[in-house]
Amino acid sequence: MKTHSFFMITVIFLCFSFASGQNTATGKLAVLPFQSLGLDEMTMKSAESLLRLEIRKLNKVEVLGEKEVEQVLGGEICVEVPCAVEIGNKLKVDQVVFCKLITLGQKIIVEFTLVDVLNQKIILVDKLSAASVEDLDVVMKRVAVSVIRQESTDKSAEVDLITEKETETPRRRGTRKFTGFSFGYLYPQKGYDDEDRSFTMDFRTGAEISDFAIGMQMAIRKGFAMNIFSHYLFTKKDFCPYLGGAFGFHWVSHEEYIIEENGYWRETKKRGDGFELLANGGLLAFRTYNIQIIVNLAYSYTLNDYDDQALVFTLGLIR
Secondary structure, eight states: OHHHHHHHHHHHHHHHHHHHTSOOOOSEEEEOOOEEESOOHHHHHHHHHHHHHHHHHTTSSEEOOHHHHHHHHTTOOOOSHHHHHHHHHHHTOSEEEEEEEEEETTEEEEEEEEEETTTTEEEEEEEEEESSGGGHHHHHHHHHHHHHHTOOTTTTOOTTOOOHHHHSOOOOOOOEEEEEEEEEEEEEEEOGGGOSOEEEEEEEEEEEETTEEEEEEEEEESEEEEEEEEEEEOOSSSEEEEEEEEEEEEEEOOOOOEEEETTEEEEOOOOOEEEEEEEEEEEEESTTSSSEEEEEEEEEEEESTTOOEEEEEEEEEEO
C-alpha cells in the first residue's frame, strides 16, 4: 500500500514539475505598432489593441501602453530584430513583439515575432491566417497565448480559439483513381494439396500518386483473398515496369483428409486461413491512356497451417 501511494505521489510530482517547467514569458513586454500590406489603418490599430488586451488578460507579463511605445519610436517603423532589440533596451523590457499583417483577397496573414531583448535573439516566429477581418479577434487571442507560452500557434489551439481558416476542409493533392480486373493461374510451390495449378481472378481499386500506386485487391484464388497493395512505378511512359508488395488475408480451400492415429480415425483439423504476404512485379502498358493493360507476377505466402506458397500470374485491364 505504501509503495502504491509513493508511486502515485511521484507521478503527480513529475506532472507538476513538467507543467511548471514549460517556458513562459516573464517580466515586461512591449508590442510594437503593427505594419500592414493592404489593410486599412483602423483595422490594423484595432488588431494591435486586441493583442495588447489579450496578453494582459493572461496575467503573466506587464505590457507597456501604446503611447509609451510610440514616444520611444518617434514615428519610426520597426519590423526587424536589431531594431526591436534597440527599442526594447530603450523601453527597459524583457521581450518585444512585432507583427505584420498581409492581405490576400479576403484572407489576412498575421506574421509575428517574439524577441528576447537581453540575449538579442528570436524566441518565436510564426504566422496565422484569418479568413476575414472579423476573424482577427480569435487570431489575436491565439497569438497572445503563443507569445505567453512561447510556443507555435499549432500548439496553442484550444476550444473557442479555432480560426475560421482552420475549420475549412483542407484541400488534397489530386490522384488518378482506377479500378480493374485480372485473371490467370495460381501455380502452387508448396501446400495447396499438391495441386498442379488453379484458375484465379481478382478485382482491384486504388489510386495512382505520381510514382506510386496504392489500393485494395479482392481475389478468388483457391479460396478467397483480400489485401492492400502498393507499387512503385519506374517510369511515366506508356510501358511502365513496377515492383511492389501486398499484405492481407487469404482463406485457402483445402480438402479434409481422414487419417489413422493410434488405431482411431479422425479428420484433419488444420487451419486453411491466415494472413498473406505478397511480393510482385509486372508491367503497366499504355499508362498515358484511360484504359491500361496490367501484367502481374506475384509470389504469395499464406501464414496458415498448410504453409501455402504459390506463384500467381495474371493479365488484366484497369481504367
